[in-house]
Amino acid sequence: MSTITIALPSKGRMKDDASAIFERAGLPIVAVGNERSYRGRVEGHGDIEIAFLSASEIARELGAGTVDFGVTGEDLIREGLADADRKVEIAARLGFGHADVVVAVPEIWLDVDTMADLGDVAADFRSRHGRRLQIATKYWRLTQQHFSGSHGIQLYRIVESLGATEGAPAAGQADIIVDITSTGSTLKANHLKILSDGVILKSEACLVRARKAEHDGDVRITEIVEAVRKVL
Ligand SMILES: Nc1ncnc2c1ncn2[C@@H]1O[C@H](COP(=O)(O)OP(=O)(O)OP(=O)(O)O)[C@@H](O)[C@H]1O
Ligand SMILES: O=P(O)(O)OC[C@H]1O[C@H](OP(=O)(O)OP(=O)(O)O)[C@H](O)[C@@H]1O
Incomplete structure (x- = not known):
């Protein structure tokens, strides 16, 4: 056998x-x-x-x-x-x-609470900032499925991050992140908030x-x- x-x-x-x-x-x-x-x-x-x-x-x-x-x-x-x-x-x-794989943005983005809001930000990003919205993550496939597949957001760039992803926005390496969270304390410590429809996967x-x-x-x-x- x-x-x-x-x-x-x-x-x-x-x-x-x-x-x-x-x-x-x-x-x-x-x-x-x-x-x-x-x-x-x-x-x-x-x-x-x-x-x-x-x-x-x-x-x-x-x-x-x-x-x-x-x-x-x-x-x-x-x-x-x-x-x-x-x-x-x-x-x-x-x-x-x-652990949840989530989309999180800086807490100070007061008028961004949903993926639709984020889509608006992404659409305006180049004209406002001269570059695409940057997403720090190690979850390339899940990010592309959620942004391009489920929400029709095409204007972004993924910045590979293999560790300390939550620190990327403050460090100026990216604008937002996709990462896993369990207690939420790392997101909180880095002044990031999860979008209301930003849970990509409950793992x-x-x-x-x-x-x-x-x-x-x-x-x-x-x-x-x-x-x-x-x-x-
Ligand atoms: N707070 C957390 N942080 C990171 N991963 C978590 C957390 N809670 C649960 N997990 C889950 O644990 C798994 C990863 O486990 P772990 O980090 O121990 O792997 P690893 O030994 O580092 O593996 P590899 O070296 O292959 O990345 C993932 O499936 C992840 O979703
Ligand atoms: O929501 P929380 O409870 O704060 O957990 C989330 C954090 O925990 C993990 O990192 P960890 O420090 O375990 O390192 P690892 O990713 O290298 O395992 C993960 O990458 C997040 O950064």
């Missing part, structure tokens, strides 16, 4: 909760070799292999079909994969790792399955999903 590979976070904020869920589901994970090993197995299930990867790598491997299941954030799935719903299935939402950690033909009729696939769902 073929081996089923489950990718779990090797570090970061989702690591412990992800392992705990499998433990509760009766699939206790043990590291192979020493503590720092990136391979694991499931006690009593010789046909399941665990790959410990970073959260964004898990999204990529699921998209490529090199793992069967993975635990990662929905934001990383939707940002990392074009056509995510065709490549993967969200088998369960796990109830931790909650949380998910059990995600790669859509593979070989899964059809494999009862082990259904058993893993059911075992996890039962303990949520």
Whole structure:
């Protein structure tokens, strides 16, 4: 019988909760070799292999079909994969790792409260400031989908930001941001406000399955999903 590979976070904020869920589901994970090993197995299930990867790598491997299941954030799935719903299935939402991907603008933009207001700002930006509205983010795909796709806003430029994105407007690197927030305190500290229709995605950690033909009729696939769902 073929081996089923489950990718779990090797570090970061989702690591412990992800392992705990499998433990509760009766699939206790043990590291192979020493503590720092990136391979694991499931006690009593010789046909399941665990790959410990970073959260964004898990999204990529699921998209490529090199793992069967993975635990990662929905934001990383939707940002990392074009056509995510065709490549993967969200088998369960796990109830931790909650974060919203949001559009936030400086609090002092008093008359900008909605995406429509922001569209007006974007349309006037070049004539007022001699350049396009700049958006700092690491979420390129989600930003383009929300601005161009859902709101018909085309006049903007994305400025790649890999860290401290909330600081970009004050630093003069961008005008607004798209980033994740959980408590909201980082946005507040940087005098940014979320637009009323600026929540692009409500993300949380998910059990995600790669859509593979070989899964059809494999009862082990259904058993893993059911075992996890039962303990949520
Ligand atoms: N306050 C938060 N800040 C950042 N990410 C959060 C927060 N709350 C939940 N998350 C979620 O955690 C996931 C990212 O986890 P983490 O930052 O631990 O990954 P990582 O180990 O840094 O991964 P990578 O190195 O692949 O980026 C995302 O899905 C994100 O939505
Ligand atoms: O709404 P809040 O509760 O303030 O959380 C949001 C912040 O937390 C994360 O950064 P973090 O400092 O965790 O660093 P990371 O992105 O490198 O993990 C994220 O990038 C935001 O900046």
